[in-house]
Amino acid sequence: MLYALLCYNSEEMVFSWTKEEDDAVMAKLAVVHGRLAAKGKLGPTLRLLPTTAATTLRKSDPPMVIDGPYAETKEQLLGFYIVDCEDLEEALGVARELGEANPGGAYEIRPLRVFIPGTLPPQAQGAAAAG
């Protein structure tokens, strides 16, 4: 089963990290990423630019373009992983590992199905077929 791990954290805080702090977190995360990739469990992984770079199209009539993210929240969606896990328990395990490397905030674990076949990279496609 494919799961999306949606990464929520306080953007203000993440962008207050010094370069050293940021590097330290990234180095720890890289270890976890490496482990997941070696097991063939790691699909597309993206870090989103800050919400200040976001634009939202509200589907009103006529549609309205709004500067900023869809939802104003205390913690923001900053990125996501797609991982291939047996079940929720395993996905939670991955989230725990990632959480130890990168404290603060939350991971939302969302099972997903492929919407349009062929739009995921081959690695994740294989994972989807296997799952």
Place this chain on the structure above:
Amino acid sequence: MTDLAWIDAALTSARPQAIGALLRYFRELDTAEEAYQEACLRALKSWPQRGPPRDPAAWLIMVGRNAALDGVRRKSKLTELPPEDTISDVDDVETPMAERLDGAHYRDDILRLMFICCHPELPATQQIALALRIVSGLSVKQIAKAFLVSEAAMEQRITRAKGRIARAEVAFETPGPAERAERIAAVAAMVYLVFNEGYSAGPDDAEARARLSEEAIRLARLLLRLFQTEPEMMGLTALLLLQHARAPARFDDQGAVVLLEDQDRSLWNRDMIGEGLALIDKAMRHRRPGPYQVQAAIAALHARASRPQDTDWAQIEQLYASLELFTPSPVVTLNRAVAVSKARGPAEALAMIEPLAQALDGYFYFFGARGAFLLQLGRDAEAREAFDRAIALANTAAEAAHIRGQIDRLTADARAAAAR
């Protein structure tokens, strides 16, 4: 990251909102800062045990407020004023003020906190130091290091600046749209000052000063998050990101300035460029151009060119022409002339800067550009004269070294010509 590093990041990011709210509550900067300090001390004790609160800023505001009020009560007892009177005074003030402490005003709180640092009576360096101390929470030691002065001198500078703003009138009411726009403009200018203070560094102090540029970017992002629909804030943030992206390529191993066209573009920070381009793209949709957007658009054209010869100089020249309308200044015209020299040749560029000679009489870049135009026109003797002036006016050893490189090229050419 360790617990402590994490708490430190939480305190830093909550700082502007917390001090901003405490300032609105106590209407006195010193009291607000002390209250925040006290709240931080308590956070360091409480958070590692109980875990961080869901909303660190709100926690700090409430704890800071209570701690400061306790302090007021204690102090009144120590000075043996009639205690009931004082306490009832505090309580009287407390009730209506507690309502004012809600989070709804945090945008204007942070804006006000930044705005008091931009007092027009304060010279630029004091505004910058004050903002770094009060808003960013850098230590006096860190600021002193960035400014290359002693800690004692910086302490004195900050104390003097604080004294001046303590006497200034600050409006604590929620600002109207016009006043808010004025404040945003003043604060944006201050953030740009902080950035430039970091950016104008030479190679030796570049590392200490890079902290200033990074802090300016953090403040710009903070402002943009508060005022998401302000195209000029998008422009400012984009401008800082696009300029800072080039930092790794600005000096060579010997510490000499590397001109934009000679920079190794593979060293540019692609993530920052990506974010900067996204922001200027967003800003332009508003069709409300302003000086930061125009400057960011210029920086974006440089960032988009993968080789110097791909640079769209004609477009850059047009952007400088519109920048001249927003912020007319001989320096902007000088920059426009450089673009003209690339787009249409040195003769027109030289004609454009001749009228600036008096205004830019003491300006390094004027003579550097003039020398370069003359050199391209083959007027070597005059070029040499301009370069000599430039060296005399250079602010850093790196600038002087760069001009000397051009003179050496002239000399070598002259020798080669003589040998032929």
